[in-house]
Amino acid sequence: MKLRTFFSIFFLLLVALAGGNLALGVFLEKAQKNLETSHRELQSLTTLAEDLVFSSQWQTRFARGYISSNDPRRVEWYNTIEDILNGKVARPKDYDSGYWDLVNGGIIPPPEKKSEGAVSIEERFLSQNVTAHELNKLKEARSFLEKVVAIERAAMHAVNGEFDDGAGTYSRKGKPDRALATKLLFSDEYRKLNGDLTLRIAQMQNLIRQRYAGRISQEQAFASQLFEANSYLNIGLFGVVVLSLIFLRNRFAVRASHLMSVVREIGSGNLAAQASVFGSDEISELATTVNTMAANLNVAFDKLEDKIKLSGKALSDLEIERSRSEKLLHNILPAAIAERLRGGEETIAEVFPEVTVFFSDIVGFTELSAKLGPHATVNMLNVLFEKFDELVEKHGVEKIKTIGDSYMVVGGVPNRDPLHCQHIADFALDAQSFIMSFAEGLSYPLQMRMGVHTGTVAAGVVGKKRFSYDLWGDVVNVASRFESTSKPDKIHVSEAVKVRLSDDYVFLDGGTVELKGKEATRSFFLIGKKTQMPGVLEFTTPGGAPDNPSRLRRDTPSFVPGFDRRA
Template identity: 85%
Template sequence: MKLRTFFSIFFLLLVALAGANLALGVFLEKAQQELEASHRELQSLTTLADDLVFSSQWQTRFARGYISNNDPKRVDWYNAIEAILNGKVARPKDYNFGYWDLVNGGIIPPPEKKRDDAVSIEDRFLSQNITAQELNKLKEARSFLEKVVGIERAAMHAVDGEFDDGAGTFSRKGKPDRTLATKLLFSDEYRKLNGDLALKISQMQELIRQRYATQISQQQAFTRLLFTANTYINIGLFGMVILSLIFLRNRFAVRSSQLMTVVHDIGSGNLSARVPVSGSDEISELATTINAMAEDLNIAFDKLENKIKLSGEALADLEVERSRSEKLLHNILPAAIAERLRGGEETIAEVFPEVTVFFSDIVGFTELSAKLGPHETVNMLNAIFEKFDELVEKHGVEKIKTIGDSYMVVGGVPTRDPLHCQHIADFALDAQSFINDFGKEVPYPLKMRMGVHTGTVAAGVVGRKRFSYDLWGDVVNVASRFESTCEPDKIHVSEAVKVRLTDDYVFLDDGTVDLKGKETMRSFFLIGKKTQMPGILDFKSSRPAAFQSGS
């Protein structure tokens, strides 16, 4: 074969493969842009659905807030939310769940009542090209939202003494009825409507996620196919060059040897190698082509390495975030409850017939915190609550929450424990001992009240985005009231606690105590464990009446 013929065929194939490579590159770029557009559309639709969710939640908060304190700002903010949804007021920048927290806290002003660029949430959804099925779910959600708004407005008008006249307006005047308003906003119908609203939004979001999951999966498969074809073309191009060089080596020994040396360098990974170009014949043109190919490969490999590096970093970041999320979940909820949530259990609520609840707070905390200032107050609470957290782990009880200076602990929840009362008593005695020692180390008076009661509670996880494990029941209220009626540096317990612990612990009879909203109850002070108080007989002899009835 003549050299000219060879080169004609060679360059014809080279141009074809290069053109295919270029075309694939264009298609690959377009496919990547479509994939990114799908992700952006999914994110935009998710944001719109979130708008509907938190708008309903904040309207409920403002309605309930208004019926409790008649603050007119709640009504204005309530109406602002509805105006934003209906396209009568422009959606503020950075409008999310925390926006109304900032408005409520006075950090930012409420949204301006302007209609420039105002678009209703339906129109915003329609602009995203949603399907008919998704639109139906949106309409159903809006229907439930309108019913919820109707109840909320009826409740707020009832507080103002305005009632429905049967024509859809509230022109009938009457006596303000806060009880009716409260009943409306806490009725089963209202809760069911809110539940149905949340369900429809969730179903709409699931339809959107499923649609985009399929679309994105197809786009990713097409992108991988293009990348694979591009790789094969590059491999074919490289192979053709090698075969051509073998042919030329036999025809042009000196110049071909230089050409082959560079090609081998490129094949071994040295993409910076280049062929010296001299003259204007066919070999020079070939050298120029190989140099251009090496440059393209160098750029392509650099991009590939960058993508691999970014993928590795993204995976590492994802693992860190997953570990952080698991740790945060275990910090918020008991370990057993966290595992149940991770296992897919959505509603966690159960009754515990036998538990013991502990409350404590610092005597004169308001005055003390005003005297210490915020930094010193936080340091003091950290020192106390960190020690209490250690004692919680030591005695196998469960910390429920802290509110200000108040610390709440329960025994027998969520893991049922026949020795729950003993464990809470040991925790309380250790906590009392720590407070006594800690109070001697600080330059300000520090005393604490503690209350304990035993009985039946209901416990469960509340919240969707922010989880909280909490207790309900008369036992919680009674324990709190025993704490509030306790003498400083004492552990105030009910007769139910004393009955369960009388064989192993020492008590001091405190007579009866009047608890708000309850009948008069017998009360006692927990003094200590009998095995740890060798001088208890001497102490009993000094106060015989109290100890004979309380130990």
């Protein structure tokens, strides 16, 4: 049989098997689409449940933000979240867990309060064909959410001096009570209600997942059956090909064997081998092609070897330069930011709602550096900043920059950290202890001022040729001004810092301080951790004078680290 006749028969068999394969492929694609639809519906319902979670979390943030700042925008955004859940305001586009981060950071404007197209979360669930049991869990979650909202509203009204009159309204007026508001939002009852809310949402999600598990399992089983049938059909196709190859081998055994031996020699590296096959059929044409290919490969390999030598050297040089670039990048940027730049991000800018910023500088640095001279000054700064760098690593905070004798550190950037304020406080206390110990062995006076503030910042990478990771925002300015108004060897902190740390740390009332460009504000001095000062319960001063720490409670020890009785 000639090759033409053989291939005609082979083609008919191939078309028949391919047609069956195509039909199975259509059914398999339909089954896969059904499976994808089930997964999409499951994801949609899960996402709706998550809306309740992040809405509750952001309402908590705005309520707590309002009682610490009295910013009316927090109340407005708080109400907007509730209106979106209740179907009074249309759900914005791209409304997810990061949406209010952008609004809070001023990146995007607050949502427009349009009622057109507004749908409550219950209606959205019902549109997804949920079961009665699942809907019941949603109602339970909504019930707990309403109780959480009631506590948060009571706290926000307390800050305004508005209290429940017993009829469910806040018409009873009184003195603003921030302490009561803080107590409400950090109470055991409030935490338990949030826990119950999260539990009901998790139970609802489990019910949804269980319901879809059976449906998805059936669809996967049907798709597997189709795939199995398709596999058998492919095996049939493979068998036809194998039988055809066997026929070709037996029909053209001698010439094909000789040709294969030549191909093996070429494959083993003998590119000078030539096939001696004569005739006018396809085998002879193949032999001619193989001979030509071997000759061309011989020439190509000679050229390739030269190129490999050149590319090897270039690759080695490139690797050296890459290592240098990576080392330099990690020295000037946080590791996470450096990795994002290496990953291809061109613009890195983010808003961090909760961070703590630390500033320090040396008291009388200009006069001290003039007295010591450049070499001694640089040596002193190296000792101080090397130790500070060690403390940065120890406490998991991020060094932003140094300018002369000023050292700037931030907690919660670039990796978000719920304990950012505690980590900065521990860093500041260790830095204070080191400075005071280090200064004892010097022949000249060395003291540092430190300032700490917490709040929202924007952070990002600036520069194209010389990268710099920096922070912006009012928090940075206020922290710097707390540092500049601090007393020597003291840690000067804002009231926002004290609110976050008062459970675990000891503070001295610093009285009212005037900050440049700001209204007079209360300030405090961070003294130490309560676990390290078990006898110190509080500092009391006669007549409320914050600058006279000489009178302590009876159970206060005579010495407090970082506390100078002469201050």
